Amino acid sequence: MTTSIPVDVPDALAASYSKSQGAAGRAWVAALPGLAAGFLDRWALRRDGPARHGMASLVLPVIRADGTGAVLRLQRPTEENAGVVTGLRVWNGDGVVRLLDHDPDTGTTLLERLDASRPLSSVPDDGEALRILAGLLARLVAVPAPGGLRRLADVAAAMLDQTPGAVPALRDPAERRLVRTCASAVAELVGEPGDRLLHWDLHYDNVLAGRREPWLAIDPEPLAGDPGFDLLPALDNRWEEVVATGDVPRAVLRRFDVLTEALALDRRRATGWTLGRVLQNALWDIQDGETALHPAQVAIATALLDGQTRRGAGPRA
Ligand SMILES: Nc1ncnc2c1ncn2[C@@H]1O[C@H](COP(=O)(O)OP(=O)(O)O)[C@@H](O)[C@H]1O
Ligand SMILES: [Mg+2]
Known part of the structure; x- marks a missing residue:
């Protein structure tokens, strides 16, 4: 079966590949319509609406x-x-989109259809959206990671190796100090990297309304590690709403509370691994030629560090 609708690559996707992967990204985008047509044919699929x-x-x-x-x-x-x-496969549809078929050579997947017009970002109340996301994340990271996945242990060790060479690229000495502090937090935890199946990118646009469950996660980039490394996408999305509260540290800590409670995490470890995630973003930005951190990343790291100092390791006030 073939389809008569040509596969157009959206400009924004083409631009994203060109920016992040240069010539190799452009070549992949150029081949994408042919790749898509091949799978439509091979898996006997008919197009059904816009890409x-x-x-x-x-x-x-x-x-x-x-x-x-x-x-x-x-x-x-x-x-x-x-x-x-x-x-x-390991999650097997529990809280996450179901896998129907896949091609190991190209990474192409056929997935259960969810309601793309209703991402969790369309839920107006940030608190309600966060509780839904936290509930899903708690279920996903409760699962032990299978063998063969990339491991937070390796990701963390590589970050620690890169940090000394990368930090001088930041213009602001306070930002250089902050990134080094993040690296120290990771160095303390690197010996206990965790063994859960992490989603790694669970923000509100990666949760869609479903039928068999009200909400299901999509778009995982799985790795084996500590669930504390999975919180940042839920802390920095809908950032304008955090800013609009007028008290950024308080709003960040409130989100952090909801997440750590839903996942029953130790707050110190969760703080350390979240700082690890800030470090990861910083290293990527520096690699891309940036000389300053994103304000949201600075604000989150600072709020967590100050919150930790204020609260210590003891019970929360
Ligand atoms: N299972 C699905 N059902 C319906 N729409 C989907 C599904 N998976 C993805 N989408 C749509 O495609 C978009 C991009 O998919 P996603 O897997 O998040 O890729 P990316 O890594 O590019 O963000 C989603 O934001 C959503 O609009
Ligand atoms: Mg996505």
């Missing part, structure tokens, strides 16, 4: 030969997304 996309993947709503809806998802394979199929 969706994020920064990394093209997602085509399709109808399978048996008449059920699904989506065909194409993404250039990277180290980060190498564990998608392993993760989706």
Whole structure:
């Protein structure tokens, strides 16, 4: 079966690949329509509505030969997304989109269709959205990681290796100190990197309304590690709403409380691994040529460090 609707690559997706992966990204985008057409044919799929996309993947709503809806998802394979199929198989649809088929050579997946018009970001109340996200995240990270996934232990060790060479690129001495503090926190925890199956990118646009469950996670980049490393995407999304509260540290700590309570995490460890996530973002930004940190990253790290000093390791006030 073939489709007559040509596969157009959205400009924003093409631009994202060109920016992040240069010539190799442009070549992958150029080949994408042919790749998509090949899978539509091979898996006997009919197009069913306009394409969706994020920064990394093209997602085509399709109808399978048996008449059920699904989506065909194409993404250039990277180290980060190498564990998608392993993760989706282990979670087996529990709190997360179901995997229907996949191609190991290209990383292409056929997924259960969810309601793309209703991401969790469309829930107006930030507190309610966060509680839903926290509930899903708690279920996902309760699962032990299978073998063969990339490991936080290795990710953390590589970050610690890179930090001394990267930090001088930051213009502001306070930011250089902050990144070194994040690295010290990671150095303290690197010996206990955890062994849970992490999603790594659970923000509000990576949760969609479903039928068999009200909300389901999509777009995991699985790794094995400590659940504390999974909190940052829920802390820095809808950032304008954090700023609009007029008390950024308080709003950050409130989000952190909701997440650590839902996941029953030790706050010190969760703080340390969240600082690790700030470190990871900082290193990527520096690699991309940035000379300053994102204000949200600075604000989150500062709020957690100050919160830790104020509260100490004891029970919360
Ligand atoms: N299972 C699905 N059902 C319906 N729409 C989906 C599904 N998976 C992804 N989408 C749509 O495609 C977009 C991009 O998919 P996503 O997996 O988040 O890729 P990216 O890594 O590019 O963010 C989503 O924001 C959503 O609009
Ligand atoms: Mg996404």
